[in-house]
Amino acid sequence: MIHIVKFSSIASRALDNHTVVLCIQVMASHKVLEFGDDGYHLPAKARASRSVRKRRIYEKKVSGDEKMCAIELLATVAGSLLLEGESSGVSVQNTVKKETPAEENTVKLSEDVDVRCGFSSVITDPCKKVENVVKGDDSDSCEVENLSQELKLGVNGGDARPDVVVSIGSNISTEVGACGIDDGLHGSRDDVNLFSRDNDDDDENFTGYIRPRVTRTVPRIGDRRIRKILASKHWKGGSKNNADAKPWYCSKRSYYLHQHQRNYPIKKRRYFDSISDSNSDDYRLKAKTYKVRLRIKSFRVPELFVEIPETATVGSLKRMVMEAVTTILGDGLRVGLMVQGKKVRDDSKTLLQTGISEENTHLDSLGFSLEPCLETTSQPLLSSYLSEHACDDLTLCQDSMLNSNHDTAPSQADDSRALVPIGLLEPQSPNRKFKRTEQQQHAAHRRIRRPFSVTEVEALVQAVENLGTGRWRDVKVRAFEDAEHRTYVDLKDKWKTLVHTARISPQQRRGEPVPQVLLDRVLKAHAYWSQHQMYQLQSEPPRFQQAEALI
DNA sequence: TTTAGGG
DNA sequence: CCCTAAA
Numbered sequence: 001m002i003h004i005v006k007f008s009s010i011a012s013r014a015l016d017n018h019t020v021v022l023c024i025q026v027m028a029s030h031k032v033l034e035f036g037d038d039g040y041h042l043p044a045k046a047r048a049s050r051s052v053r054k055r056r057i058y059e060k061k062v063s064g065d066e067k068m069c070a071i072e073l074l075a076t077v078a079g080s081l082l083l084e085g086e087s088s089g090v091s092v093q094n095t096v097k098k099e100t101p102a103e104e105n106t107v108k109l110s111e112d113v114d115v116r117c118g119f120s121s122v123i124t125d126p127c128k129k130v131e132n133v134v135k136g137d138d139s140d141s142c143e144v145e146n147l148s149q150e151l152k153l154g155v156n157g158g159d160a161r162p163d164v165v166v167s168i169g170s171n172i173s174t175e176v177g178a179c180g181i182d183d184g185l186h187g188s189r190d191d192v193n194l195f196s197r198d199n200d201d202d203d204e205n206f207t208g209y210i211r212p213r214v215t216r217t218v219p220r221i222g223d224r225r226i227r228k229i230l231a232s233k234h235w236k237g238g239s240k241n242n243a244d245a246k247p248w249y250c251s252k253r254s255y256y257l258h259q260h261q262r263n264y265p266i267k268k269r270r271y272f273d274s275i276s277d278s279n280s281d282d283y284r285l286k287a288k289t290y291k292v293r294l295r296i297k298s299f300r301v302p303e304l305f306v307e308i309p310e311t312a313t314v315g316s317l318k319r320m321v322m323e324a325v326t327t328i329l330g331d332g333l334r335v336g337l338m339v340q341g342k343k344v345r346d347d348s349k350t351l352l353q354t355g356i357s358e359e360n361t362h363l364d365s366l367g368f369s370l371e372p373c374l375e376t377t378s379q380p381l382l383s384s385y386l387s388e389h390a391c392d393d394l395t396l397c398q399d400s401m402l403n404s405n406h407d408t409a410p411s412q413a414d415d416s417r418a419l420v421p422i423g424l425l426e427p428q429s430p431n432r433k434f435k436r437t438e439q440q441q442h443a444a445h446r447r448i449r450r451p452f453s454v455t456e457v458e459a460l461v462q463a464v465e466n467l468g469t470g471r472w473r474d475v476k477v478r479a480f481e482d483a484e485h486r487t488y489v490d491l492k493d494k495w496k497t498l499v500h501t502a503r504i505s506p507q508q509r510r511g512e513p514v515p516q517v518l519l520d521r522v523l524k525a526h527a528y529w530s531q532h533q534m535y536q537l538q539s540e541p542p543r544f545q546q547a548e549a550l551i
Numbered sequence: 552t553t554t555a556g557g558g
Numbered sequence: 559c560c561c562t563a564a565a
Contacts, residue, residue: 472555
């Protein structure tokens with residue numbers, strides 16, 4: 001059962017040499033939710049209100065270059081997901097001391113990470129429009145000195161897979177490790193660090209990052225190379241491609257794992273061996289009872305693009321990031337497991353069968369991922385907390401999440417438990433709870449269904465007869481001005497369905513029957529305006545009533 | 552913001 | 559109803 005999940009930190013970086021590092025601490029399934037050094041709490045309103053949303057501004061697509069020019073915000077939540085095995089009773093704590101906004105275009109991130117157990121992971125982002133959420137919060141326009149450009153924060157699509165992950169922030173080095181069940185016999189339990197990026201200057205334009213337990217100055221970033229990283233085409237991708245979406249980092253991870261295998265402390269390989277019972281009646285028997293504890297050392301939130309005026313305060317920025325993160329978490333996450341680059345989907349397999357507990361050897365290529373929750377079998381990981389405390393506030397978030405996720409292959413939704421039998425996951429109860437709320441959430445977002453009454457249909461038909469089928473705004477003003485809940489889009493949609501209804505047999509129609517006479521008028525008007533669209537485009541649209549006679 | 556269509 | 563590309 002996962003008791004504690006924390007985002008231990010989040011770092012963002014601006015392109016203009018200004019760096020802002022934010023830290024977030026999230027304690028899922030508990031109530032703590034700190035944000036940065038302000039002790040930020042889960043926003044009471046992480047979702048833009050309907051009204052806000054309504055008048056949200058649609059922006060022109062930002063050109064690639066514009067995007068680039070905009071502050072490249074590297075939002076990296078290098079957090080630690082702490083697992084607390086209930087059975088073992090091991091309580092893990094992760095402490096991250098936050099950052100120090102620098103005055104000189106640099107920021108120091110100092111932290112003290114002490115994570116005992118966890119697994120590194122990456123959230124393959126689900127959300128594709130955090131902007132919406134964020135926008136709802138543009139009210140705070142205070143002063144900010146360090147941000148000179150507009151921060152563009154965006155969340156990549158479902159199957160985002162950046163070439164590179166640039167992380168500044170803590171826990172960048174992902175660590176995957178395993179240790180025997182904590183029996184206290186092994187006082188020393190070094191972290192298995194498979195990812196030391198130290199010598200990894202790469203080919204990938206890593207510009208800098210901070211490792212745990214290190215205080216370091218983030219290099220200034222003025223280099224456009226970053227763009228490549230952030231604006232990587234790989235980040236985009238329709239949700240429909242989610243079917244085969246794998247956590248983008250998988251391959252990368254493997255890569256790094258191999259690259260850094262040498263860093264793997266040999267002594268660790270003996271870790272399990274030492275666990276064997278001293279009495280060791282039967283080694284093999286004991287072996288089967290081995291327990292593996294996996295570590296989620298950190299995980300990143302892929303990308304967050306936030307739009308914030310330069311006059312905003314750091315505090316508001318943090319809030320935005322918070323909301324973005326919340327959004328991502330809001331939809332729930334599930335765990336994906338990868339062993340040696342292969343996704344393990346068969347939940348029934350034992351770890352032994354998967355080759356995880358036998359020797360440590362396989363751990364080298366063990367990888368976890370946090371993925372968007374899908375389908376009904378999904379395993380919301382962090383959502384339990386959210387569902388309990390922030391459901392109402394995450395509607396919009398959920399919306400976007402859902403929209404970007406429901407196209408995903410359901411087949412992925414079943415591998416989450418493969419490696420969690422350690423009792424780290426305890427999905428059942430929290431899950432169901434989440435489920436309900438999720439649906440409720442969805443329902444909450446979607447406007448309530450309001451079937452058109454015959455009277456309304458009449459009014460609509462009348463208006464269309466006169467105005468034609470291309471002036472919904474006018475139809476609205478003219479016939480539904482007072483019907484606040486009927487937008488011109490609604491009217492347009494209704495007309496669409498009316499035409500359809502009129503064309504199908506009465507038996508196939510549903511809902512309150514529309515008088516045939518009206519349907520006839522619908523058809524007639526539709527036919528008419530189809531023939532006379534030209535008039536609409538031109539100056540003198542003939543009156544339907546009159547023109548009708550001509551037909 | 553509206554329009555026009557697909558989902 | 560929703561979501562959006564386009565206009």
